[in-house]
Amino acid sequence: MEKYRGAEEDRARALQRVTKLSLHLVEPGAAGAAAERRQVVAEPCAMALRAPAAGKFEGLTSYMREKHWDLQEKVLEFFNSRPDLQTPVEISMAEHRELCMRQLRALVQEANIRPFRLMLEDPGKYFAVTRAIGSVDMSLGIKMGVQYSLWGGSVINLGTQKHRDRFLDGIDNLDYPGCFAMTELHHGSNVQGLQTTATFDPAADEFVINTPNDGAIKWWIGNAALHGKFATVFARLLLPSSAGHGGPADMGIHAFIVPIRDLATHRSLPGVEIRDCGHKVGLNGVDNGALKFSGVRIPRDNLLNRFGDVSSDGKYSSSLPTAGKRFAATLGELVGGRVGLAYSSVNVLKLGATIAVRYSLLRQQFGPPNQPEVCILDYQSQQQKLMPMVASAYAFHFATLFMVDRYSEMKKTHDEEIVADVHALSAGLKSYITSYTAKSLSVCREACGGHGYAAVNRFGSLRNDHDIFQTFEGDNTVLLQQVAGDLLKQYQEKFKGTALAVTWNYLRDSMATYLSQPNPITSRWEGEDHLRNPKFQLDAFRYRTSRLLQTAAMRLRKHSKTLGSFGAWNRCLNHLLTLAESHIESVILEKFIEAVDNCPNRKTREVLKLVCDLYALDRIWNDIGTYRNVDYVAPNKAKAIQKLRDYLCFQVRGVAGQLINAFGIPPEATRAPIAMQSDAYSSYTRQVGFQEYIPAAGAAGLFDSD
Structure with a gap:
């Protein structure tokens, strides 16, 4: 009897939770007057995907649209018009290889898009084509990168005029395919x-x-x-x-x-x-x-x-005095590959998030007794899987746009300071973004249950094709060590009065500001206005980086006396990797905050601020132990951060459909039946060969009663 009563109580609590959640969809709970004023009211499931792409945030899609979006559209429209060039779900390795070569030749010789010329004239246009091509087939994107960025880029960037005269045209028109x-x-x-x-x-x-x-x-x-x-x-x-x-x-x-x-x-x-x-x-x-x-x-x-x-x-x-400088200059000219991988990886994350969120808005499961089932994105667990991912996609979007602009500036000016900046920035963003995307694709697959396991819904191919991005152009662990090494170099040069690279400028004041004793009053502030203040968020990120940098320098100095420089580095390796990731997260947040501030449309700025706050508080909560250990955040404040982070997931869920629509990914790029904006299951059943069901005459009444 006691066991039965306990089960009944569990069911009652579950029902109470679902009922409360349903009420939240109409009106937000009591989370403070400030929260109510900023609350973005969630739409019913049926409406979440059927709203126009721009929705009530008319400026969001246009603000997210990149400079060369028209070029991406041209690429996608070309391949959409050519069924013979589209990669089927099931294809042998030999057929796939030949198809990729035909796709590349068609792009260059029929669509008359010349990636190599674009790379030389405007790297931003080249990366735009790379992103679009990756949506068509990631193998095609990599094959194009090998031909133009690696083989062609090495000839142009490491050679001289005689090499350009001899090879440029042949590389450009594919007469000289290379490795x-x-x-x-x-x-x-x-x-x-x-x-x-x-x-x-x-x-x-x-x-x-x-x-x-x-x-x-x-x-x-x-x-x-x-x-x-x-x-x-x-x-x-x-x-x-x-x-x-x-x-x-x-x-x-x-x-x-x-x-x-x-x-x-x-x-x-x-x-x-x-x-x-x-x-x-x-x-x-x-x-x-x-x-x-x-x-x-x-x-x-x-x-x-x-x-x-x-x-x-x-x-x-040689114009360079040492073998070390020649080697560094050689590798520095090949940094475009890392820029392209980071930039393309964001698109893969957007694709995965788009498929998972659209499915989660359409799929309905369980609900209060005698009431319609609710869509699975209304469940807190699903929100906390996917909403931080959407926020991260937005954050990475703005950070990689900044990186591409810096890279383009580097190619125009050859300024040594910008070269050093792009080298470290691309190493950090490539490693951080590709690692995050790889993990997220697995989360997306799991969030879509059994349907996520179907090859036609693309998570398998996206996950498998993208996985090597963590190794291409430098293993991620090695690249993070390069970032850590650069930070330590900047740390040493700070005390010599040397100018810091642009990306590291915040370190100029961090030793004095961020490493002072945490204020016992502010460490307890838990108001929403404080936690959503960009200054608090950025200060928290930078405090962590500055502290990790200082303690890394101290530990390396200590261990090098007994272990030597290599042994000391290896002894502190996990610390150094954490330092590099912390710094990159700080740079990403800084660029996201700038993008929010620069947005001209008030409503769009408000929704971007909501997403930015979720990105910041999610990262702080994920490493709350670090902040707690040094009393930067008191226990009550840590609890408030967790609650607000959860609530922001709920708020972002309310506009999730509009946020992913603003990515501007057309159906021919997603291609997953469960990512359709409507009638997903009809499309899905047709994919496996069922004919669309039409009720027999005289049976229509069975379907008209609703």
Whole structure:
């Protein structure tokens, strides 16, 4: 009897909770007068997706629309008009690879969109095309990136005018499909450890490319297995000893243009062994291969010689004084790949969030007795899975737009300060955003239950294709260490009076302001106006970063005395990774706040402020232990942050449909049946072969009673 009574009480409490939630949909609960004034009233489920894309926030879609949106629309419209170029849900690896090549040729030769020219003239336009192409097929986006950003970008950025004159047109029109051969079987992120050699032969005025051991085989090289005819090969430049004795002089890692297939017959050239890396977890439209070189001779002019050159008599020259500076300059010119991955990853997050939120608004499940079922986005658990994700997509949107603008400025001015800024910013944003997106895609799949597991609804392909973004262009853990190292360098230079890079400017005052003892009064403030104040939010983010930076410097100094610099770094590694992520979160929040402040439309600004507050308080709550440990936030304030964060999830749910519509992703880009704005299940059942149900004559009354 007691067991029965307990179960009944549990059911009663659950019913009371659902009833209370239903009332919230009409009028917000008592969360303070200020909250009521700012409350965005939720719409009924049936209306949430059927409202026009702009809804009552007319300026939201236009404010989110990027400068080159018309170019993205042109790309999407072209592929939508060509069913023969659309990637089916089920396709073999061989078919997918050939389809990707046909898609790329059609884009360039039929749609007359020239990504390489766009990259050289206006990087913003190139990244816009990259984002649109990634919506068509992520394999196509990566294949295009290999051809133009990596192979083409290396020739243009690391070579000189003679290379531009010889190769630009062929790369642009796809006569010269190529590869970017940096990664080796034993070395990926550690580029300075590459073992492939390029030995200069003065008698023949040629370089001889060799793979000295199996560990030096170039591995995972996109475009190599099938389509590439050239490769930019990163190798150790070896010169004959000037004294006439001893081993060759090692001048460090340089880049060389190496033909790998005959232009006419497409057969692999003598000394070039090409193998297929085979089926992968994702991106099987990209033909990744392995390259092994045995005495392959190339002309001296095939050295990409912008930062270092070799004369016909074997003399080395460079405008940069040390091998370290040459290496840094070489990698610095390749930073565009990281910019593109971070920018594209935001689009993948938007796609995943769009599908999951639209499904959650349409799917109805359970509800009060004898009343209609409620949509699953009305459940607090679903809101807390998806609403912070939507807020993060908005935050990343504005941060990556800033990064693309900085990158474009860097390419125009070649300003050293901007170069350093973009290098660290792109490393941090690429690692942070791609890691967050990878985790979020799994959450989206789970939030959509069994339907999320259907391949046609895309979570599987999105998750698998995007997963490697965490490794491309530098492993995320390695890139975060670069950010931490740059922060420590800036920390040291602060005390030398050196100017700080733009992105790190807040550190100028942080040591004095943010590292002072927490105010015992403000640490207890828990009012909504205070918690939603951008100054409090940004100060909290920056306090955490500043404290982590100071303690990291102290720990490294301490451990280096006994463990040496490498041992000390490894001992503090988790601390350093947390420091880098904290800094990047601070930069993202700063750019989001600026975007809110700069929004000209009052109603749009209000909804953006709501989303920005959720992003900020969600991140603070996720690391509340750090703030509690140093008394930056008192227990009552921590509880208030949690409550407000939960309430903001509820408020954002009320405009979730409009927020994802403002991403501007058309149906041909989402393509998931459960992401339709209406009649999702009709579309879904047709996908698996059912005919649309039409009631038989005389049975209509069964369906008319409602």
